[in-house]
Amino acid sequence: MRSVKLSVALAREVSVARAQAASGWLRGTPYGRTVRRVLEGLAQVQIVDRSLALAAQIFTSLLPVIIAASVFSGWHTAAKTISDQFGFDSESLAADGESTLTDPSIAAFGVVGLLMIVLGGTSFTRALARVYEAIWKVPVIGARDAWRWLAALIAVAVAAGLVGQTRELTQIRYAGRPLALLGEAAIWACVWMLAPFLLTKGALTGRLLWASGILTAVGLTAVHVAGRVVLPRMATNAREHFGPLGLAFTTVSWLFVMSVVIVGAASVVKALALDETAVGRYLRGPVDKDRE
Template sequence: MTQALASVMEYAVARIKAVPGGSLILQIVADLARSEIADRAMTLAGQAFTSILPVMILLSAIPGKGVVDDALDGYDLTSTDLAIGPAGVQDAAVTFGLIGAVMTLVSATSFSRALDRMYSRVWDVPRLTMKQSWRWLVVILAVVIGVVIQIVLPSLRDVWSVGAAVDFGVELMLGFALWAVLWFGIAWLLTSGQVNVRCLLVNAAITAAGLSALVVATHVGLSKVVASATAQFGVLGVIFTVISWLFVFSAIVIAATVIVHAMAVEEGIIGRWLNGAGTPDSIGGRLIPEPSTE
């Protein structure tokens, strides 16, 4: 039975390789399977929850009109729904203080460090040193700013108001451009520019496409999921929902990186294009080092 299954698998692999682009598909599937994407996405989601959310709370504590609430209106949510809008925000801002804000930003770099480890493993490049630790802070600030801009975009539809479908399309295009620029910059910072620019550009485009799809899903169902989870589990339901959203967010980022790496190391037209005049080895080692022959 086992031999028969192995024979079927070998035949299927051979057939797939015979199809144009088949070898690349197999490379991508194999790398995704070896990347432990679920474990890594959950780790990143946990780090994001303890890193990005405190910064969002800090933003919601700024005295004045509820900017976060106004932005979340586009998703049929409020900061209270997500448990980041406590009463008396001005008092919260005073309590937070400058020292609290600085400590929040410093501790938030745990998400950036987790991203750094992920890029280092996938692209086989050295991790950032303590002298380069400022990049962790820049990355976390960039992610927070990106999230804030994304949730603000729906409230800006009145600026180009044409029609519901067109307005949503413009929002998605602006969101795509936002995430593409942001993730190109993040990958470039965390890899210290040691990865081919073409690889970073393709990685940014795939990541942005995935996150844009997540934005569509967020518009469609997040408010209903939050309401249902809150009704059943209270605040815990909100926490589960937020972590689940961050898990999908992180999985998209990891999967895009693994896919582009697989494209770059596969010895085909795409791999040669991504590496320019170089060879696939010029962008770093494979996701999983080849077995030693010694």
């Protein structure tokens, strides 16, 4: 029962923090100590460095898998996801006006993308697992559990494709856009509950998983809403000045913002789980006093 052990460990951390309470709002009050834990947690996990690494892995590992799968399946997931999440139409990148996703060279790239799933496509989920290891202090995934990397990769890739499909809901009159946002949030919530479950080998309790999933989903959906405002102009300016290289830089920059949400949400949930009020007690769940 890894989840029970984790709950006990969290409860012990709370007891130690309460015993070491000092004067001042950040140290002397439960809410202050929670804010302090959030700030310390973000610093300890090195959120900027880990988010940069995660964004790079999404760009070089996850996106090629989505594109390759789109080429072979005929389901234009990549085009819809890129257009919906990053603010520019991938089909407009073709010089001859044809879709880049149906170009033979891209089909060859799709083969490479599928090969990356086998050889190196799990780089993204391995980086994500290291984030969870640093935050939750869970054991490293070994060779026997390597399937978890692939399962998490497929889950995130499929979720990204489904999010691209939610744009179809915007065609519904009046309620289309709210439904699309709700659909996107629901998809992200599900996948960001499943990913930490897989990559921590089930160490997190159900309450911690749904809290992490919902917080991540809210953050990613908010980033998407903001992106609809700022990304089209950013992408247009970048393409005019630097061509495809500018679009790549814009994409990586926005992936960094999304990665900050993913890493930050997990760190915030850890801080809330150490909260000394009802919020923390609920997230930790019931703890057997004999185990403390």
